[in-house]
Amino acid sequence: MKMRITSYWTIVLMRIVDNLALYLQFSVKNLVNSQFQKDIVAEMVDPRGGGGVEMMMEESPSVASKREKLKKSVKLLKESKDVVAAIVDQTSGFGDR
Incomplete structure (x- = not known):
């Protein structure tokens, strides 16, 4: 027990x-x-x-610098898109003639 x-x-x-x-x-x-x-x-x-x-x-400085780089990249891509669109428009105009 x-x-x-x-x-x-x-x-x-x-x-x-x-x-x-x-x-x-x-x-x-x-x-x-x-x-x-x-x-x-x-x-x-x-x-x-x-x-x-x-x-x-x-905002931390590293995040701010990354944001600025991304903004520049977006701006460059938009400009490139406009240039490519203009070139495509020009080449499509020559094919119609």
């Missing part, structure tokens, strides 16, 4: 430890979600020097 209780007791202790860890994790998550989220948002939006939102809205 004592052997069964001892075996059962180790299982009970392990379950208590596991449940306690899960409960602590759940409590910390709820605390962060309820309280700290308000504090973090208030800090980011704070007009007296928070500036977090403005900082996140700024």
Whole structure:
């Protein structure tokens, strides 16, 4: 009988430890979600020097340079399309004569 209780007791202790860890994790998550989220948002939006939102809205220099390169490529492709269309129009006009 004592052997069964001892075996059962180790299982009970392990379950208590596991449940306690899960409960602590759940409590910390709820605390962060309820309280700290308000504090973090208030800090980011704070007009007296928070500036977090403005900082996140700024574009990184690498992204800006890639955007400029893409704009130039699009412009060049549009110009090329117009030139090719003009050449096709000219050549199709010669075939009709």
